[in-house]
Amino acid sequence: MTATVTGRTVGEFVRGRAADLDRGLTDTRADIAEVGGRGLLAAGLGGSDIREIAGVIEEVAAESLAAGFSLWAQRMALEYVRRATGSVRERYLDELASGRQVGVTAMAAALKHLAGLGELPLHADEADDGRVSGPIAWASNVFRDSLIVFPFQGGDGQGRVGVVRADADGVEIRSAPELLALGATASTALAFDRVEVRDDQLVTADLPAFCATIRPVFLLLQTAFCTGVAGTSVREAGARLDGLGAQFRDEYxxxxxxxxxARQRLREYTADAHATPPADLIRLRLDAACTAVDATRLESTLRGGAGYALHCDTNRRFREAAFLPVQSPSEGQLRWELSQYD
Structure with missing residues (x-):
């Protein structure tokens, strides 16, 4: 599961930018454009075999979780648009696939809602020509020219999915908070105030059916960025098991x-994403995230004081992985959902 191409691999491209991404000297748009320009963003799009794009995301996240995370968000926006009505596909699919248009996935609230854990925060007001208002608590890749894919409740109470540009009238991008890491992903909150969503901006009018089709890909590609960063930390930890490090050999x-x-299951499940039982998808996503957190902690422990320096790669991975337990679906949500299968 690698993204080897002629010249530099995608991983090598990202490796050269990882430190600047972490320091906020650049953002992830160049990484998205690089992957799109190589024709890799759309690998396996529309099918159930997503091994190639999972490999790309894993390779990128092994060098920078920020870049891997943004790449996942881009691919998910592409997945949504691929399943949209003809007008949305024709307008945005090629631009997203090439990386020329950055995509925002704001679907976390929909997945949480369908799990029975909350209501959709965005609502259309039929008395106001169906204009949509409400908050988006968290989204990534939020640049002024991004395309936002979002769920909302229609005037009839049914869930829908629409698209709108981030610079559309009524879309407010809240000031991005200072984050422990992943600042280059342009992650922040948004608010909609009477945003127009025309018929030709509608992705689907059947939210439950739509989410059922995208959720396997959503979870498996999240798993890929978890195994990517975990793999680098496991490798780095394995090189430091001499001397006092020998005390950690069993843990390693x-x-x-x-x-x-986790990687073996990821390879198996991504060969036919839609054939994997939901409980197995949830369990793998949870296992991969927990492994990434534990791997970065062990790497940091074995690296010692040098790994405590702010701009050390070990420190960066430790800070990046700290986001995984709260990233939607959070560790709490995943554990709750798994408990429903017991």
Whole structure:
């Protein structure tokens, strides 16, 4: 599962930018454009075999979780538009696939809503020509020229999905907070105030059916960026098991086995994403995120004081992975959903 191409690999391109991404000297748009320009963003689009794009995201996240995370968001926006009505596909599909148009996935609230854990925060007002208002608590890739894919409740109470540009009238991009890491992903909150969503901006009028089709890809590609960053930390930890590091050999072996198991399941499930039972998808996503957090902690422990320096790669991975337990679906949500299958 690698994205080897002629010349530099995608991973090598991202590696050269990782430090600047972490320091806020650049953002992830160039990484998205690089992957899109190589024709990799649309790999397997529309099918159930997503091994190639999972490999790309894993390779990118191994060098920078920020870039891997933004790439996941871009691919998900592409997945949504691929399943949209003809007018939305014709207008945006090629631009998203090339990386020329950056996509925002704001679908977390929909997945949470359909799990029975909350209401849709965006609502259309039929008395106001169906204009949409409400908050989006968190989204990434939010640049002024981005395309936002979002769920909302129609005037009839049914869930829908629409698209709108971030610079459209009524869309407010809130000031981005200072984050522990991942600042280059342009992650922030938004608010809609009477945003027009015409018929030709509608992705689907059947939110439950739509989310059922995209959720396997959503979770598996999130798993890919978890295994990517975890793999780098496992490898770095494995190089530091001499001297005092020998005290951690058992912990390292267990962690290495967990990472190998997650990667093996990822390869298996991405071969036919829609054939994987939901509980297995949830369990893998949870296992991969927990493994990434534990792997970056072990790497940091074995690196010692040098890994505490702010701009050290070890420190960066530790800070990046700290986001995974709260990234939607959060560790709490995943655990709750798994409990429903017990």
């Amino acid at each position: 072996r267990a962690l290495d086995e967990r990472h190998s198991s």
